[in-house]
Amino acid sequence: MGKLKEKIIESLLAVSGLLTILTTIGIIWVLFSESISFFSHVPLSDFLFDTQWTPLFVNKQYGILPLVCGTFLISIIAILVAMPIGLTIAVYLSEYAPQKFRRVIKPLLEVLAAVPTVVYGFFALTVLTPFLQKFIPDLGSFNALSAGIVMGIMIIPLVSSLSEDALYAIPKSLREASYGMGATRFQTAFKVAVPAASSGIVVSVILAIARAIGETMIVTIAAGQRPVITIDPRDAVETITAYIVQVSLGDVQHGSLEYQTIFAVGITLFIFTFILNNISFWAKKKYHQKYE
Amino acid sequence: MKQIEAKNVNAYYGDNHVLKNINMDIMPNSVTAFIGPSGCGKSTFLRMFNRMNDYIEGFRKEGEILIDGIEIYHKNVKVEELRQKVGMVFQTPNPFPKSVYENVVYGLKVQGVKNKKILSEVVERSLTQAALWEEVKDSLNKSALSLSGGQQQRLCIARALAVEPGIILMDEPAASLDPISTAKIEELITGLKKNYTIIIVTHNMQQATRVSDKTAFFYVGELIEYEQTAKLFSKPVNAKTENYISGRFG
Ligand SMILES: Nc1ncnc2c1ncn2[C@@H]1O[C@H](COP(=O)(O)OP(=O)(O)O)[C@@H](O)[C@H]1O
Ligand SMILES: [Mg+2]
Numbered sequence: 001m002g003k004l005k006e007k008i009i010e011s012l013l014a015v016s017g018l019l020t021i022l023t024t025i026g027i028i029w030v031l032f033s034e035s036i037s038f039f040s041h042v043p044l045s046d047f048l049f050d051t052q053w054t055p056l057f058v059n060k061q062y063g064i065l066p067l068v069c070g071t072f073l074i075s076i077i078a079i080l081v082a083m084p085i086g087l088t089i090a091v092y093l094s095e096y097a098p099q100k101f102r103r104v105i106k107p108l109l110e111v112l113a114a115v116p117t118v119v120y121g122f123f124a125l126t127v128l129t130p131f132l133q134k135f136i137p138d139l140g141s142f143n144a145l146s147a148g149i150v151m152g153i154m155i156i157p158l159v160s161s162l163s164e165d166a167l168y169a170i171p172k173s174l175r176e177a178s179y180g181m182g183a184t185r186f187q188t189a190f191k192v193a194v195p196a197a198s199s200g201i202v203v204s205v206i207l208a209i210a211r212a213i214g215e216t217m218i219v220t221i222a223a224g225q226r227p228v229i230t231i232d233p234r235d236a237v238e239t240i241t242a243y244i245v246q247v248s249l250g251d252v253q254h255g256s257l258e259y260q261t262i263f264a265v266g267i268t269l270f271i272f273t274f275i276l277n278n279i280s281f282w283a284k285k286k287y288h289q290k291y292e
Numbered sequence: 293m294k295q296i297e298a299k300n301v302n303a304y305y306g307d308n309h310v311l312k313n314i315n316m317d318i319m320p321n322s323v324t325a326f327i328g329p330s331g332c333g334k335s336t337f338l339r340m341f342n343r344m345n346d347y348i349e350g351f352r353k354e355g356e357i358l359i360d361g362i363e364i365y366h367k368n369v370k371v372e373e374l375r376q377k378v379g380m381v382f383q384t385p386n387p388f389p390k391s392v393y394e395n396v397v398y399g400l401k402v403q404g405v406k407n408k409k410i411l412s413e414v415v416e417r418s419l420t421q422a423a424l425w426e427e428v429k430d431s432l433n434k435s436a437l438s439l440s441g442g443q444q445q446r447l448c449i450a451r452a453l454a455v456e457p458g459i460i461l462m463d464e465p466a467a468s469l470d471p472i473s474t475a476k477i478e479e480l481i482t483g484l485k486k487n488y489t490i491i492i493v494t495h496n497m498q499q500a501t502r503v504s505d506k507t508a509f510f511y512v513g514e515l516i517e518y519e520q521t522a523k524l525f526s527k528p529v530n531a532k533t534e535n536y537i538s539g540r541f542g
Contacts, residue, residue: 098349099349171386173382173384173386174386174388174389176344176380176382176386177382177386177387177388177448177451178388178398178402179344179347179375180342180344180375180379180380180382180452181375181376181379181398181399181402181451181452181455182372182373182374182375182376182399182402182403182455183372183398183399183402184372184402187402191398191401191402192388195389195390196388196389
């Protein structure tokens with residue numbers, strides 16, 4: 001009887017595992033097959049090196065660079081916000097804060113990540129941009145800057161929480177060794193704890209970047225939908241994800257070349273996050289080796 | 293002239309009274325062993341000499357500890373400077389995940405010493421004193437974690453010696469080592485006595501007799517007996533000491 005029950009549970013688990021794998025394969029399959037038919041119409045070299053992205057206009061050009069540029073511009077702004085703040089919080093919580101405080105603050109910070117991204121998007125558009133316009137007069141109502149900053153705020157908990165875990169995992173004996181040599185708390189934090197946790201911190205930052213690259217709502221709402229190559233954060237830009245939303249919501253005909261563009265840009269996005277996830281996986285492995 | 297003086301020291305973790313009215317004088321250039329059953333307060337007492345308990349939440353002390361005549365818990369004493377004078381070696385080897393070289397120069401770098409020549413001299417001198425130089429002189433840039441346990445512990449001793457502390461606290465420094473490494477550490481302690489005052493916590497009574505001049509026996513937070521090592525082990529005055537050293541409890 002018990003044996004049969006176990007058999008059933010086992011097969012249920014196997015089936016759900018299989019379903020997950022099949023779904024993933026299915027998604028990748030759709031991405032690839034639609035992209036292949038896209039690339040049979042548009043040469044890969046145009047896609048990679050053309051500097052205009054105008055598939056929805058009469059004069060169609062399929063250069064992905066403007067979308068990549070917009071994606072990276074916003075992600076860089078977001079990381080510039082999230083990394084220093086997130087790391088400061090992580091170091092403060094693990095090296096300075098009393099245990100009780102740490103236990104209260106950590107979950108509170110994670111709430112930041114649970115706020116729906118739509119809310120962040122409208123916050124950027126209706127609060128932050130008007131505020132920034134007081135200091136930066138030629139800031140457009142849609143711009144990379146406020147979308148990037150708000151996205152940075154959103155991913156702070158990703159950086160701080162994972163980095164804090166990495167710092168907290170550093171054996172107490174290493175800190176004691178440092179204090180015992182006459183090091184201050186600050187020196188102990190930055191000469192011993194942070195370097196020892198570096199691979200964990202790198203992982204947290206990479207995952208945060210991956211999250212930023214894949215984030216959709218904030219950029220769709222607040223960054224504008226203007227695919228241009230620019231490094232000026234005051235400009236309106238369009239990211240890969242925002243473009244996908246734009247096409248999906250628009251009245252583009254299914255199966256048309258315009259429609260297939262979203263699979264081509266989708267696979268580009270997939271490749272970026274795939275690479276980032278692999279780097280973080282590799283860094284994580286390295287980090288586990290050190291303490292086993 | 294005594295170098296360390298503990299006067300009426302009490303220590304608490306929260307409500308747990310773990311050191312009870314301890315008085316002890318320690319002479320310079322001597323080796324003092326702390327013995328006693330687990331949990332009797334040896335480590336707590338040892339860690340008061342470099343104020344290592346400061347960061348433990350709930351720790352509280354009473355009484356005074358004077359080193360070279362200065363009360364080390366006085367508010368004018370900078371704890372970082374104290375720890376440069378009172379070095380520590382821990383129970384399990386805890387080298388930093390850095391190179392051998394970086395481990396040894398850590399204390400000096402923390403003090404702001406940057407001169408490469410001075411640093412290299414100190415590395416050679418400290419590693420030689422810790423009887424490790426011959427084994428690692430060709431691999432100073434290798435990770436300290438690649439050394440054996442015994443080598444790591446001697447590296448930790450070299451790291452402590454690098455800042456010329458004067459006093460070295462050792463909390464069961466050989467507890468995790470094999471007999472050969474243990475013998476090396478004991479030999480080292482005897483050699484270091486010329487220039488350093490050493491306090492060593494040990495579970496191993498043979499070790500106490502081999503390396504120490506005086507021995508202190510602790511029992512549930514009290515200092516029961518503090519005597520010349522030879523005398524304490526041959527003619528203990530207190531019955532508890534006698535029971536402990538003859539292996540009847542602990
Ligand atoms: N960090 C700490 N927090 C609370 N209690 C502690 C702590 N460290 C030690 N103690 C308690 O203090 C007593 C003495 O411990 P310790 O000094 O480590 O003894 P020993 O080194 O002789 O084994 C024990 O009862 C132990 O449980
Ligand atoms: Mg102990």
